[in-house]
Amino acid sequence: xxxxxxxxxxxxxxxxxxxxxxxxxxxxxxxxxxxxxxxxxxxxxxxxxxxxxxxxxxxxxxxxxxxxxxxxxxxxxxxxx
Amino acid sequence: xxxxxxxxxxxxxxxxxxxxxxxxxxxxxxxxxxxxxxxxxxxxxxxxxxxxxxxxxxxxxxxxxxxxxxxxxxxxxxxxxxxxxxxxxxxxxxxxxxxxxxxxxxxxxxxxxxxxxxxxxxxxxxxxxxxxxxxxxxxxxxxxxxxxxxxxxxxxxxxxxxxxxxxxxxxxxxxxxxxxxxxxxxxxxxxxxxxxxxxxxxxxxxxxxxxxxxxxxxxxxxxxxxxxxxxxxxxxxxxxxxxxxxxxxxxxxxxxxxxxxxxxxxxxxxxxxxxxxxxxxxxxxxxxxxxxxxxxxxxxxxxxxxxxxxxxxxxxxxxxxxxxxxxxxxxxxxxxxxxxxxxxxxxxxxxxxxxxxxxxxxxxxxxxxxxxxxxxxxxxxxxxxxxxxxxxxxxxxxxxxxxxxxxxxxxxxxxxxxxxxxxxxxxxxxxxxxxxxxxxxxxxxxxxxxxxxxxxxxxxxxxxxxxxxxxxxxxxxxxxxxxxxxxxxxxxxxxxxxxxxxxxxxxxxxxxxxxxxxxxxxxxxxxxxxxxxxxxxxxxxxxxxxxxxxxxxxxxxxxxxxxxxxxx
Numbered sequence: 052x053x054x055x056x057x058x059x060x061x062x063x064x065x066x067x068x069x070x071x072x073x074x075x076x077x078x079x080x081x082x083x084x085x086x087x088x089x090x091x092x093x094x095x096x097x098x099x100x101x102x103x104x105x106x107x108x109x110x111x112x113x114x115x116x117x118x119x120x121x122x123x124x125x126x127x128x129x130x131x132x
Numbered sequence: 133x134x135x136x137x138x139x140x141x142x143x144x145x146x147x148x149x150x151x152x153x154x155x156x157x158x159x160x161x162x163x164x165x166x167x168x169x170x171x172x173x174x175x176x177x178x179x180x181x182x183x184x185x186x187x188x189x190x191x192x193x194x195x196x197x198x199x200x201x202x203x204x205x206x207x208x209x210x211x212x213x214x215x216x217x218x219x220x221x222x223x224x225x226x227x228x229x230x231x232x233x234x235x236x237x238x239x240x241x242x243x244x245x246x247x248x249x250x251x252x253x254x255x256x257x258x259x260x261x262x263x264x265x266x267x268x269x270x271x272x273x274x275x276x277x278x279x280x281x282x283x284x285x286x287x288x289x290x291x292x293x294x295x296x297x298x299x300x301x302x303x304x305x306x307x308x309x310x311x312x313x314x315x316x317x318x319x320x321x322x323x324x325x326x327x328x329x330x331x332x333x334x335x336x337x338x339x340x341x342x343x344x345x346x347x348x349x350x351x352x353x354x355x356x357x358x359x360x361x362x363x364x365x366x367x368x369x370x371x372x373x374x375x376x377x378x379x380x381x382x383x384x385x386x387x388x389x390x391x392x393x394x395x396x397x398x399x400x401x402x403x404x405x406x407x408x409x410x411x412x413x414x415x416x417x418x419x420x421x422x423x424x425x426x427x428x429x430x431x432x433x434x435x436x437x438x439x440x441x442x443x444x445x446x447x448x449x450x451x452x453x454x455x456x457x458x459x460x461x462x463x464x465x466x467x468x469x470x471x472x473x474x475x476x477x478x479x480x481x482x483x484x485x486x487x488x489x490x491x492x493x494x495x496x497x498x499x500x501x502x503x504x505x506x507x508x509x510x511x512x513x514x515x516x517x518x519x520x521x522x523x524x525x526x527x528x529x530x531x532x533x534x535x536x537x538x539x540x541x542x543x544x545x546x547x548x549x550x551x552x553x554x555x556x557x558x559x560x561x562x563x564x565x566x567x568x569x570x571x572x573x574x575x576x577x578x579x580x581x582x583x584x585x586x587x588x589x590x591x592x593x594x595x596x597x598x599x600x601x602x603x604x605x606x607x608x609x610x611x612x613x614x615x616x617x618x619x620x621x622x623x624x625x626x627x628x629x630x631x632x633x634x635x636x637x638x639x640x641x642x643x644x645x646x647x648x649x650x651x652x653x654x655x656x657x658x659x660x661x662x663x664x665x666x667x668x669x670x671x672x673x674x675x676x677x678x679x680x681x682x683x684x685x686x687x688x689x690x691x692x693x694x695x696x697x698x699x700x
Contacts, residue, residue, distance in 0.1 A: 052151075120676035
């Protein structure tokens with residue numbers, strides 16, 4: 052009887068540890084999903100930044116503001132002192 | 133006499149019986165559990181795994197492509213697809229699904245009101261992640277969401293000739309050539325399924341295989357120059373009626389390709405058109421005269437002071453007449469021959485060079501061979517072996533006929549003239565991202581093709597082309613330009629080729645550019661009328677963006693990023 056009770060205790064302990072393990076796995080799955088979500092958001096933001104900073108977009112924005120690159124003629128080479 | 137049975141005895145007997153039965157039950161339970169857990173463990177474990185374990189493919193991220201300054205040229209973007217499987221939806225939940233569908237706004241592809249019949253219905257197929265992430269918070273239980281990762285190109289078509297395109301089935305351009313580096317390896321995850329949604333868990337005891345993401349690429353391309361070149365090229369192709377145009381910008385010190393523009397970018401059917409910088413070879417025409425001059429000077433067959441009789445407007449070789457398109461009618465030194473692009477003078481110069489020596493110099497400049505740039509389907513052009521030459525071949529070769537070259541081959545040959553005589557392998561990929569750091573790829577060994585003195589003399593002649601010769605329209609205010617115009621009649625086809633190859637600043641070149649237009653309208657056929665002014669506009673805009681080029685300062689982008697790690 053003592054042996055049977057001991058065996059039962061072992062099985063109960065195993066069940067409890069399994070539940071802890073499962074709970075931790077569920078938490079881990081949620082954290083993984085959050086990481087994936089944040090990673091996708093980061094990707095989307097990087098792409099949006101790249102579009103906003105792309106040369107054609109900057110050119111459009113600059114021209115709308117009346118800002119264009121200085122013409123080459125406006126640069127002058129100076130003699131070194 | 134028997135003792136009377138007392139109530140205590142009956143209680144003891146009952147307790148004994150209860151303990152005995154309980155003990156037997158416990159033993160039976162333990163035996164059954166032992167049978168399940170020990171004797172039949174493997175069998176039950178396998179059945180449980182089969183029922184509970186879900187195998188999920190974990191998609192690897194494709195590597196990103198960045199320009200030399202860390203600007204994103206090709207990246208990944210996740211979009212969501214919302215769908216509903218109507219047989220699973222109870223009638224009372226239909227209104228909730230409809231409310232959710234309304235909330236998808238402009239991304240909704242299904243028509244409202246929803247018709248809850250049939251099987252699967254897609255509500256919205258390409259919802260951007262930023263929007264989808266918010267929508268998922270209010271997603272009804274009966275709506276399914278799946279993710280699709282697609283390639284995004286922030287510069288649209290402006291970088292497409294270089295970067296190419298990538299879709300599920302087809303890759304083109306650099307996306308194709310660098311597939312092994314960009315493509316990752318998908319992983320596998322095993323999940324313990326739960327009856328309650330949202331409570332499935334990764335099975336950490338299983339042999340999960342993590343995905344290996346593709347490596348990022350850092351290109352030598354500068355997106356600012358690429359935009360300038362592509363924009364100017366597109367405008368010029370359209371107003372000149374050319375069938376195509378190509379422009380290559382190279383750093384002659386390193387062989388780094390700074391821009392590689394080609395127009396049209398797409399074919400009529402929407403597929404990516406050829407990158408004519410690499411994938412089309414044509415007769416270079418008078419642009420090739422710089423190579424003829426280099427061959428003559430390097431072999432000691434002529435000096436810059438030698439005079440050539442250009443008083444006639446034509447020269448006859450083996451009964452074939454080669455004309456000067458702009459007759460000079462005077463004696464010219466070699467600078468004059470190149471500056472006026474005299475066919476008569478150049479043919480006379482070529483007659484001094486033995487066939488083998490001429491061929492050898494042309495070959496050492498890389499003509500007739502692939503440059504081995506990291507780009508698919510590169511054309512090697514045409515340079516015939518002297519054993520296949522006719523009596524006219526040497527004269528034709530001298531003026532850029534009977535030879536064909538890609539704009540990139542011309543750019544690399546002119547880079548050798550610009551850097552003092554070293555032929556470099558063109559480089560399009562500067563570095564790859566490994567272990568969180570960009571590792572710069574090793575430079576290929578360079579090959580000396582002409583001496584520094586020869587290169588300097590050729591540069592001097594090319595400077596005269598722009599200062600007082602045929603290439604005046606390529607001049608850029610404030611900086612000396614050395615270059616050569618080219619107008620070639622296309623073999624086997626009607627039409628002309630308008631080209632200009634040049635470098636700035638002429639004294640210490642930091643930028644080499646080649647511009648080529650195929651089959652422009654007749655009034656634009658001359659190199660000086662179309663390619664040279666486009667060269668001037670491109671270089672002028674590039675110098676406005678990076679004035680240090682005019683000062684002869686080396687490029688610092690790219691390698692600095694590579695040494696400093698991830699630029700983002």
